[in-house]
Amino acid sequence: MGGVDKEFEAYFEALDRAGGKDHCYLCRRTAAEVKRFFGFEEDGVPRDAAEHGIEDVILDQADIMSYRGLRPICAVCQLNFDAIFMLEEHATLALVLKELENDRDRLWPDGSESPEP
Numbered sequence: 127m128g129g130v131d132k133e134f135e136a137y138f139e140a141l142d143r144a145g146g147k148d149h150c151y152l153c154r155r156t157a158a159e160v161k162r163f164f165g166f167e168e169d170g171v172p173r174d175a176a177e178h179g180i181e182d183v184i185l186d187q188a189d190i191m192s193y194r195g196l197r198p199i200c201a202v203c204q205l206n207f208d209a210i211f212m213l214e215e216h217a218t219l220a221l222v223l224k225e226l227e228n229d230r231d232r233l234w235p236d237g238s239e240s241p242e243p
């Protein structure tokens with residue numbers, strides 16, 4: 127099986143594990159939203175490419191979302207977590223997750239600043 131076939135297989139297996147949801151498990155960004163975040167159009171061509179002198183840079187699908195793990199994970203979250211792990215803040219990360227789960231009312235007192243579900 128070739129590399130492309132393997133990527134497709136990994137993709138569909140990941141979607142199965144994620145209940146068919148094709149977005150980042152952590153932030154729920156879709157592949158298109160991740161591309162926009164990094165300044166690329168949906169087809170992988172950079173916005174304002176000529177302006178930035180990066181006409182030849184094309185973002186590949188495999189660069190923006192990983193389907194190889196338990197759940198799909200986007201490149202934005204990977205970079206954010208890379209930074210947390212580099213700072214060795216594993217324990218803090220665990221505490222933040224615990225806060226998110228158990229202290230919602232304290233974190234978002236009147237619900238008005240609660241992010242969209």
Ligand SMILES: [Zn+2]
Nearest residue numbers: 150153200203
């Ligand atoms: Zn993400």
